[in-house]
Amino acid sequence: MKSAVILLIGLLSAYSYLNQEENDCYTEFQSWKIEYGKSYTGQQEVFRFFNFQINRNKVNKHNSDPNKTYIMRMNQFSDLSEEEFSLLYLTHYISNEVIQQNQITDDQYQTYKNDKTQNSVDWRKITQVKDQGQCAGCWAFGAVGAAEAWFYVKNKTTILLSEQQLIDCDSQSFGCNGGYQNLALKYIANHGLNDARVYPYIQKQSASCKYDTGPYKTNGAQSVSSNNFKSYLTEYPLVVVVDATNWQFYGGGVFKDCNKSVNHAVLAVGFDENDNWFVKNSWGTSWGEKGFITLAPGNTCGITSYAYRAI
Template sequence: MSTVMKFLIVPLVLIALTSHLCESFELERKDFESEKSLMQLYKRWSSHHRISRNANEMHKRFKVFKDNAKHVFKKNHMGRSLKLQLNQFADMSDDEFSSIHGSNITYYKNLHAKTGHVGGFMYEHAKEIPSSIDWRKKGAVNAIKNQGGCGSCWAFAAVAAVESIHQIKTNELVSLSEQEVVDCDYRDGGCRGGHYNSAFEFMMENGGITVEDNYPYYEGDGYCRRRGGYNERVKIDGYENVPRNNEHALMKAVAHQPVAVAIASSGSDFRFYGQGMFTEQDFCGYNIDHTVVVVGYGSDEEDGDYWIIRNQYGTQWGMNGYMKMQRGARNPQGVCGMAMQPAYPVKY
């Protein structure tokens, strides 16, 4: 076989596989005609996501899956840009999802509210704010990561924000260690929860944070340990809070660097987000239990003003790990409360 033919065949195979996977999850009315068709859908979903359940567990989870599938199908036929998808969380209840992936953000925020390193708001008088910005296009955002079954979102948000400001200041994008923060920041609760502000404090007091290769993520709590290459550390000089419940102030900050925000995330609409605009009419829960990073903002004709949200559920969630969230909500707290606790690291 010629080399040219080999190069032609590989893309064709990939296209065929991709088409098949997409076809498997194009929900149709016929999928809901009977218990048998729904079970076939459940089995296709399990195979696609490589999720194995024993017969007893599958029986218990099937009802949850059915309810979630019906919700996704209904939401996707409302004529809006928002589309949900049966992602890897589709046979989990809201409570189960929250217990595994949620983080006790508010508790740790209140516990460490009076800390000594937080500054003012350096962007308060910033002028000439661009109408749109996407820090991914500027090379300041790493590839999407996955926190897995650990409530370590707070560490991921802190690390992502530090990775970005380090790139903006040095033109060097490095992947840093969430696991070091999870294991060694004793003021926070590891997989039980934490807050990015105290993670910033930890980095300042411990000579920065090491690169991910020195201290890889393993999706759990562990003993704090230093692994070689101690000098390969990225440092910050402080952190600041964005004024609460002020999306215009948040826009000023994001114009200069990605910003960590705390949100509510336990609702089905958020969990199954696939694409389009997530707005204040969509349900994301009642409690602040998750943290993400705002990596940009913009506007388009279809949906209007939006934020670009970087999550850490892997690339199977959302638009390859990202979400488009409404900017300029009627409620000053913002969609899912995202304007309530924004903060960013400072690096001179």
């Protein structure tokens, strides 16, 4: 009898604890909705809270592991399942298409010797973090980032260019359904881009192309082999495609939990003395390290597999 009473007390305590945990989580969920301007009704509220609970537990479990080299943090994606996040924010590239679509070689892939190659380089301060929203236009943001960096380094010009023009007007890509950053770089060289204020971003593809030409033209595009990646990155940032499947809750530190199945275009913006890579994303400044991520050395997430630069 005594043991049964003890078991009952234990079950009641556990139930009370779980209720308290859920109450705390729900309070956190309400605060999170206010912070990110989210609003739901009916069953949608229940479903989003369910995802929030799962993600909160995932983040807490990860951060309690002392062997992890990076932290996770709840952010604007906290109400999304892994599947939803992938569908909304990642593009499922076919590697052969990425590498073969009118690719321009970098001196027949011979190793490029750059006397200016340094032990570390950091271009993060020359490029502004933007937010693609729920439009799979990362290819446009990556290409625009590469062009903006080229203008800054080569022409001493600081300019914010229009991703929307590429999404609306580059017929070789697919707007908010994905595209090719190498072909976008060729579009910029052939057509030119407008200032982002002239052709502002609206997080969706317009019904028609507003301006198919612009005053800001580069001279061309060039692919960058893994052998030359670091040397070229010393000169200015490169647009790359990576596996960002597990990036949803990245909050800081050195990330390495990925493979090389590329699904997202970003901008490589430097490396440190330990050969960790600095990368600019297009998910706003509330994600990661104020919009950036640090990747472990080597071909982490496939970063050196498919790289391009403006020339």
